[in-house]
Amino acid sequence: MTRRFIQKLADGDSLEDIYLVTDKQLRANRNGNLYLQVELRDRTGSISARLWNAGEHLFRSFDIGDFVMAQGKVQLFQGALQVILNHLERSEAEKADLCDFLPHTEQDIDRLLERLQSTLRRLGNPHLRALAECFLMDEDFMRGFRQAPAGVRNHHAYLGGLLEHVVTLLDAAERLLPLYPGIDRDLLLMGIFLHDVGKVQELTYDKVFAYSDEGQLVGHLVIGVEMVNVQAAKVTVLTGEPFPPELLLRLKHMILSHHGSYEFGSPKLPMTPEAIALSCLDNLDAKVHSFTRDIREDKNQSSAWTPFNQALQRRLFKGSADGGDPLYSSPAEAVE
Numbered sequence: 001m002t003r004r005f006i007q008k009l010a011d012g013d014s015l016e017d018i019y020l021v022t023d024k025q026l027r028a029n030r031n032g033n034l035y036l037q038v039e040l041r042d043r044t045g046s047i048s049a050r051l052w053n054a055g056e057h058l059f060r061s062f063d064i065g066d067f068v069m070a071q072g073k074v075q076l077f078q079g080a081l082q083v084i085l086n087h088l089e090r091s092e093a094e095k096a097d098l099c100d101f102l103p104h105t106e107q108d109i110d111r112l113l114e115r116l117q118s119t120l121r122r123l124g125n126p127h128l129r130a131l132a133e134c135f136l137m138d139e140d141f142m143r144g145f146r147q148a149p150a151g152v153r154n155h156h157a158y159l160g161g162l163l164e165h166v167v168t169l170l171d172a173a174e175r176l177l178p179l180y181p182g183i184d185r186d187l188l189l190m191g192i193f194l195h196d197v198g199k200v201q202e203l204t205y206d207k208v209f210a211y212s213d214e215g216q217l218v219g220h221l222v223i224g225v226e227m228v229n230v231q232a233a234k235v236t237v238l239t240g241e242p243f244p245p246e247l248l249l250r251l252k253h254m255i256l257s258h259h260g261s262y263e264f265g266s267p268k269l270p271m272t273p274e275a276i277a278l279s280c281l282d283n284l285d286a287k288v289h290s291f292t293r294d295i296r297e298d299k300n301q302s303s304a305w306t307p308f309n310q311a312l313q314r315r316l317f318k319g320s321a322d323g324g325d326p327l328y329s330s331p332a333e334a335v336e
Contacts, residue, residue: 003017003042003100004017005042005043005044005045005100006019006040006041006042006044006045006046006047007044007045007297007299008044009047009074009081010074010081010299011074011075011076011081012073012074012075013073013074014072014073014074015070015071015072015073015074015083016069016070016071017069017070018067018068018069018070018091018095018096019040019041019042019067019068019070019101020040020041020042020065020066020067020096020101020207020208021038021039021040021041021062021063021064021065021066021067021068022039022040022041022046022064022065022208022209023037023038023039023064024036024037024038024039024059024062024063024064025037025038026054026056026059033052033053034053034054034055034056035050035051035052035053035054036050036051036054036058036059036085036088037049037050038050038051038068038088040068040070040083041101041208042100042101043099043100043101043102043103043104043158044103045103045297047074047081047082047083048080048082048083049070049072049082049083049084049085049088050082050083050084050085051072051084051085051086051088052084054088058088061089061090062089062090064208064210065207065208065210066090066091066093067090067091067092067093067095067096067101068088068089068090068091069087069088069089069090069091070083070085070087070088071085071086071087071088072084072085072086072087073086076300078307079300079303079305079306079307080300080307081299081300093207098207101207102158102159102205102207102209103157103158103159104158104159104160105156105158105159105160105161105163105164107160107164109146109160109163112146112160112163112164112167113142113146113163115167115170115171116163116166116167116170116193117136119170119174119189120132120133120136120189120190120193121133121136123186123189123190124185124186125186125187125190125247126239127235127239127243127244127247128186128187128190128247129186130235130238130239131190131228131231131232131235131243132190132193133238134231134232134234134235134238135193135197135231138231141197141200141227144200144201145162145163145197145200146160146163147159147160147205148161148162148163148199148200148203148205149161149162149199149203149205149209150162150164150165150196150199150286151199151203151209152203152209152210152211153209153311154286154290154311155285155286155287155289155290155293156286156289157209159205162196162199162200165196165285165286165289166192166193166196168285169192169278169281169282169285170189170192170193172281172284172285173188173189173192173277173281174189176277176281180273180277182273183273183274183277184273184274187247187250187251187254187274188274188277188278190251191251191254191255191258191274191275191278192278192281194224194228194251194254194255195224195254195255195258195278195282196220196224197220197223197224197227197228198219198220198221198222198223198224198225198226198227198255199220199224201214201215201220201223201227202214202215202218202219202220202223203215203220219265221255221256221259221265221266221267224255225252225255225256228248228251228252228255229248229252232248250272250274250275253268253271253272253275254270254272254274254275254278256268257269257270257271257275257279258270258275258278258279258282259279260279260280260282260283266279287312290309290311290312291312291316294306294309294312294316295316295318298318303318304317304318304319304320305317305318306318
């Protein structure tokens with residue numbers, strides 16, 4: 001039977017297929033009866049599903065990261081699709097095609113990698129170019145860098161997402177740099193490449209996107225700085241001289257400050273032109289990507305607004321399909 005992906009599901013559809021479990025909770029309703037809440041995923045997205053009158057035995061019969069056979073009906077609830085299940089059981093991984101479950105970039109990975117390598121190998125600063133080469137020659141690192149998502153749930157949360165995000169930022173920087181002659185071009189481009197390298201080790205991305213133990217305990221900012229220290233120590237072999245201390249300090253500052261503010265987990269605020277440029281470009285790409293994704297993936301045609309996005313703390317305006325009057329213009333719906 002041909003698989004029907006989550007992105008194609010609509011209100012009223014019957015569902016019977018294998019899905020990847022990315023979250024599960026056993027909850028109690030107002031009457032104290034237990035029900036199972038699970039998040040089901042395939043490569044096109046995820047959907048929340050509930051099974052009423054479930055118990056501990058079923059809850060413990062599978063884990064996050066397992067595949068399950070799910071049967072139920074799709075329904076629209078508070079502007080979002082969900083599944084009301086009538087059957088759920090663990091399925092052997094051998095019965096699932098992994099290509100159906102992990103979302104991946106729509107762009108050509110090899111082409112993205114070529115663009116990255118070309119940009120880094122054209123850096124004018126010999127020390128930065130040598131540092132870039134140390135990373136590019138590290139086969140284990142590059143294997144992870146070309147596969148890693150940029151996040152678990154938010155922007156670029158798919159295989160190849162980190163590489164796509166970095167190449168987009170490099171392209172954006174190249175276009176903006178002529179407007180800001182006070183910015184060191186090579187330093188900004190190298191900082192863009194390095195700002196999220198720690199995510200290669202912070203995240204796991206074999207069956208499900210999650211955080212590694214190192215990711216949970218240390219985080220990609222610190223991991224990234226450690227990785228840069230290791231590779232910078234190898235630069236002497238390529239250049240015959242040690243990596244300049246201040247240049248290394250500036251790079252590490254860009255990694256540690258690129259989240260932009262303390263409330264977003266940045267241990268340092270940007271304190272150099274290159275650091276603030278990186279932070280703004282990173283935020284721009286992440287936010288625009290999140291906005292366009294939410295609008296594109298919302299299939300509810302009865303409302304001009306997307307469901308409330310907890311991460312963005314707002315709903316997004318889709319407008320009408322023909323660009324005329326909004327499909328839904330109730331003031332109550334326009335304010336969350």
